[in-house]
Amino acid sequence: MSATTSPSLPATMRGVYLPGDSTASVRSVAVPEPGPGQVLLRIGAAGICGSDIGYIYREHKTHRGVEGPAYRGVIASHEPSGTVVAAGPGVRAFGVGDRVVVYHIAGCGRCDACRRGYFINCTSPERAAYGWQRDGAAADYLVADESTLIALPDELSFVDGALIACGFGTAYEGIRRINVSGDDDLLVVGLGPVGLAAGMIGRGRGARRVIGVELSEERRAWADGLGVFDATVAPGEAGPVVAELTGGRGTSTAIDCSGSRPGRSTAIEHIAEWGRLSLVGEGGTLETEVSDPLLHKQVTIYASWVTSLPAMSELARSLVRWGMRPESVVSDRFALSDADTAFRLAAGAGRGKVVLVPDLDG
Known part of the structure; x- marks a missing residue:
């Protein structure tokens, strides 16, 4: 050569x-x-x-x-x-x-x-x-x-690295956009690989509580085994759990990784006043009444598509620091x-x- x-x-x-x-x-x-x-x-x-x-x-x-x-x-x-x-x-x-x-x-x-x-x-x-x-x-x-x-x-x-290359990078950009920190509760909708990554990254950045919403019982059980989520629930059960864990306020941050209309609606429904919502799931539609769930709650919506090369490098170093x-x-x-x-x-x-x-x- x-x-x-x-x-x-x-x-x-x-x-x-x-x-x-x-x-x-x-x-x-x-x-x-x-x-x-x-x-x-x-x-x-x-x-x-x-x-x-x-x-x-x-x-x-x-x-x-x-x-x-x-x-x-x-x-x-x-x-x-x-x-x-x-x-x-x-x-x-x-x-x-x-x-x-x-x-x-x-x-x-x-x-x-x-x-x-x-x-x-x-x-x-x-x-x-x-x-x-x-x-x-x-x-x-x-x-x-x-x-x-x-x-x-x-x-x-190397398996860690392969996951950073796309799924964890995608989740990291979404979590960065809504600036999850120790002041926040985080709702993750959709617990496929990107949703699991979002939960881990949110926890790494210090989120007080991380709540997962997922339709599949098998995926909820898998997520429970990671030790990252305070609760994982089916979509129809999210309301009481979110209310209990946040004192009725809703979560200050949420990320939809489902790429589905019902998933996005769930995230919007349970976001708190002045909440920050991240959309990273591909496909589907976003359908919502605007005034009560968004305008009157002063919600900010961010949409992101993968991350940048510098942020991906930052993520790799942060994972080591977080021990994740x-x-x-x-x-x-x-x-x-x-x-x-x-x-x-x-x-x-x-x-x-x-x-x-x-x-x-x-």
């Missing part, structure tokens, strides 16, 4: 592809070579995100209003973490042996959004998301732009060879997060 390289790299590797028919196939492909400003990672863990299921796994859908399907037939997964095993020309900040998380979109690097670290909002034709328009993490190796890397602290595992491990929300780990089973579980009614760990194959 025309790069700084660790010894004994194989010629081929495995990669997971999503044909769009609710299956995942493992193929043998050549190990890629990093170009200028790029590194080659040996993948330590790759997460399976709900957006992969909704837009790629079942069928290849349009996303972000772009013409044609969002998925370009590349290796799946936009939640990578791993170890640098080769560095291309011009790489400066990272080298062979470094443990990293990959911000899951590579932007043009020149627009205002990119210069602020929000590659997610880059509108250039050069914008490419790992696992959507360029090869992703569901493989043994991944070529990544150095500009998308953040350091993975030694105290965190994202991997605690993982309910199932699979080898790459079992990718079809892993995606099938992630697309069903799983308890927590599903991840792929290449080393499980031995």
Whole structure:
């Protein structure tokens, strides 16, 4: 390789592809070579995100209003973490042996959004998301732009890193926007992986009470086992519990991770006067009477879409300081060879997060 390289790299590797028919196939492909400003990672863990299921796994859908399907037939997964095993020309900040998380979109690097670290909002034709328009993490190796890397602290595992790469980053941005602190109670609606992350981050930032609302009894039981939530309830039971824990006021902060109209309505119903509401769940609609639940209560609504690269790096350091491990929300780990089973579980009614760990194959 025309790069700084660790010894004994194989010629081929495995990669997971999503044909769009609710299956995942493992193929043998050549190990890629990093170009200028790029590194080659040996993948330590790759997460399976709900957006992969909704837009790629079942069928290849349009996303972000772009013409044609969002998925370009590349290796799946936009939640990578791993170890640098080769560095291309011009790489400066990272080298062979470094443990990293990959911000899951590579932007043009020149627009205002990119210069602020929000590659997610880059509108250039050069914008490419790992696992959507360029090869992703569901493989043994991944070529990544150095500009998308953040350091993975030694105290965190590769599974921790994969979760930071998307779900925890998304939750962190939502929690940052409403500035959860020790003065606040936090209501989390939707206890999928992002909701679990929001609860953990809210607790890490000092929230007095964290209350979870989730339709699935199995997911509520899984959330209870994390030791983060003061209570987890079904939507129809939220009123009395929130009233009891907040002295009848409602919660000063709330975050909807459900992406559903009923979930958002639940968050609005139980937010306190002068409350701050964060919307991070994709899809669905927002339908509400305005005067009583919003205007008269002086509610502020924030909407966010993933986080910035600097904030993602901040999150990794904060998790260490809080003594929190994202991997605690993982309910199932699979080898790459079992990718079809892993995606099938992630697309069903799983308890927590599903991840792929290449080393499980031995």
